[in-house]
Every structure is written in structure tokens, then in C-alpha cells.
Amino acid sequence: MKVLQFTIPVPLDKSIIVQKDVLPNFYPHLHRHQEIQLTWIQKGEGTLVADNNMHSFRSNEIFWLGANQPHIFKSEPSYFLPKSKKKIVAWMFFFNPNGALAAFFNLPEMKLLKNFVQQHQSGFKLPAQHVIEVSNKMLRIAQSAGADQLMLFVELLKQLSSYPDLAPLSAGNKTPMFSEHEGIRIGNIYNFIMQQYDKPITLEDAAKQAHMTPQAFCRFFKKHTLHTFVSFLNEVRINEACKKLTDGDYDNIATVAYTCGFNSITNFNRVFKGITGQSPSEYMNSYFQSVEH
Known part of the structure; x- marks a missing residue:
């Protein structure tokens, strides 16, 4: 498969x-x-x-x-x-x-x-x-x-x-094998989420893209990606936030949070730290320090 x-x-x-x-x-x-x-x-x-x-x-x-x-x-x-x-x-x-x-x-x-x-x-x-x-x-x-x-x-x-510092792209469990039809379906879901991450996306919206009920979609998505829908959406949003924070195109962290689909700066800070292990300001400081060196 x-x-x-x-x-x-x-x-x-x-x-x-x-x-x-x-x-x-x-x-x-x-x-x-x-x-x-x-x-x-x-x-x-x-x-x-x-x-x-x-x-x-x-x-x-x-x-x-x-x-x-x-x-x-x-x-x-x-x-x-x-x-x-x-x-x-x-x-x-x-x-x-x-x-x-x-x-x-x-x-x-x-x-x-x-x-x-x-x-x-x-x-x-x-x-x-x-x-x-x-x-x-x-x-x-x-x-x-x-x-x-x-x-x-x-x-x-x-x-x-010879380089000792090569961190793997995929840590832990590998994504389960799946059929070509399932691969196309997962790819379509990825595309939908990655194009709409800055908008309010619901579980029902994503399930509709896959032509599935929300319950069946949850089981399918977790089985084939090892993510829940919410955890994957949050990772996409935080990934985009990291790029915006380090590009320096935005006035403040709150603006980045709202342009990445978060409707609360408190929730953004909590999710950001949960995924990166750092607060947004700590992430920016460590990034720019590493670039300077």
C-alpha cells in the first residue's frame, strides 16, 4: 500500500x-x-x-x-x-x-x-x-x-x-502506510487546512472536504496522521506564526496571533509554548541570537 x-x-x-x-x-x-x-x-x-x-x-x-x-x-x-x-x-x-x-x-x-x-x-x-x-x-x-x-x-x-547535529524531520512514530486513494484524501485535507489556517476552520468544515461525517473524519485523520484535527491545525498555525515572527514584517506579537487564526492572545501564547517549548518572545530572541552568531 x-x-x-x-x-x-x-x-x-x-x-x-x-x-x-x-x-x-x-x-x-x-x-x-x-x-x-x-x-x-x-x-x-x-x-x-x-x-x-x-x-x-x-x-x-x-x-x-x-x-x-x-x-x-x-x-x-x-x-x-x-x-x-x-x-x-x-x-x-x-x-x-x-x-x-x-x-x-x-x-x-x-x-x-x-x-x-x-x-x-x-x-x-x-x-x-x-x-x-x-x-x-x-x-x-x-x-x-x-x-x-x-x-x-x-x-x-x-x-x-561528518556533521553531528542532524535532527530528524520526523521524530517518534512513523505515519502508517495507506493506499493511494487515502493518500489523495489526506493530501486534499492538508491542502485545505494549509490554505485556510488563518480563518475560523471547524471540524465540520474539514470533514466536509473529505466527504465524511465528523466522527468518521476524526478516526480517519488520527489513524493516518497520528494527529487530532485540532493539534494539526494548531501546528500549521504556529508554524506560520514562527515564520511571521522571524520575518519581522509585523508590528507586534498580537497581530501575528490574529493573522494566524487565533482569536485570543492568551490562547496563542499557550498553544505556542506547548508546541515550541518557548513563549513567542523567547522564540524570537533565540532565533535572532542564532542568526547573529
Whole structure:
């Protein structure tokens, strides 16, 4: 049973697929594929859903997604406006350590790199301090071919494996496997919530999108996402609030709270701390301190 299983087209003379996307927005459906995916977002912002966890993303960030890890890079709503002239620019590397590269990864000399790949099946976001180094290596790989490209790719894996601070994108339980039909339905629900998060969304509204009764929807959503509807909605809203707080486009925290769908600053502060472990002001302080360093 699979979620919108993709087959990445692999040229006969390539074991690593290098792809550059310049598009109005990221592919908008929840999907998975056998290949591991390394994505450098040169330009774009939105929310990454990986398994049952979500992460905001913005320009000049790098993400590793494990083999068969369900994911969607959901561009911000402004990218879908009729007159939007925004573009996303992303470099993506795909490789399957169990496919054409299997014999290579089974060499004794590759044991450490094979272990690294196996240990990061839940993906990771590359810490900001490593982005320049890794993106430069990705560009060199993209500009090379043949044996040179493969050797540079091995160097890239060695570099990534040397970093001790790679936190997984999806902690704890993995999202249960589900059928293609269920995957489409979950993807549609994700899209609805992520486009309407700033409005008063009820359980009944979401259930209607899935053509289900509220009771059946609650069971379905919890089974397939490990979230309740309210906890997922709150995570989307807090994820958006984090982006707005650190972008510096808003006058105060209360404005951010109301533009992210909260009708009470008290409730916003409580939910924010419950999800991030910090108050909004503490989050902003720690973020800007880390950027300065």
C-alpha cells in the first residue's frame, strides 16, 4: 500500500539524478518515492510536511528526505494567487542506495556512508551554518558528469556524515502506510487546512472536504496522521506564526496571533509554548541570537 508512489525517471547512464526546478510553486501533492531526496531551496517559502511532522522552509535551506518518506513542500498561499509572479527555484538530487548504487554501497570502504544513509531514514534539515558549504558542493556535482560526478557525490555524502547535529524531520512514530486513494484524501485535507489556517476552520468544515461525517473524519485523520484535527491545525498555525515572527514584517506579537487564526492572545501564547517549548518572545530572541552568531 503506497502514497502517490512516484517513479523518478532514471537515465540509463546515471545513478544520481540532478534536477533543477524553476516553477510557480512546488508540486502540491503528498507523495513518496524509493529514492532518497536532497533538496536545496534556492528561492521559496512555505511548509514541509514529512511523515507526521511539519517544518517551515524558506530560501537557502537544505533538506534530506528518506526513501519512501511521505512528504510535500507546500508553497505559501501567495504563490497560488491568480496574478502571482513568484517563482520557486530548487535543486534536487535523487539516488537509490538499493538500486543501481547497491553494489557500490555494499563495498567495505562504503560501510560508514551506508550506515549514515540508513540512520537518516526520517530525513533531516541541514543546520544553517553548513548550507553554504553543502550548496557549493551540490553546484559542483550539477556541473559535472560521469565518474567525476559520482566521486563528487561521495565527497558530499562524506561531508554530510561528518556533521553531528542532524535532527530528524520526523521524530517518534512513523505515519502508517495507506493506499493511494487515502493518500489523495489526506493530501486534499492538508491542502485545505494549509490554505485556510488563518480563518475560523471547524471540524465540520474539514470533514466536509473529505466527504465524511465528523466522527468518521476524526478516526480517519488520527489513524493516518497520528494527529487530532485540532493539534494539526494548531501546528500549521504556529508554524506560520514562527515564520511571521522571524520575518519581522509585523508590528507586534498580537497581530501575528490574529493573522494566524487565533482569536485570543492568551490562547496563542499557550498553544505556542506547548508546541515550541518557548513563549513567542523567547522564540524570537533565540532565533535572532542564532542568526547573529
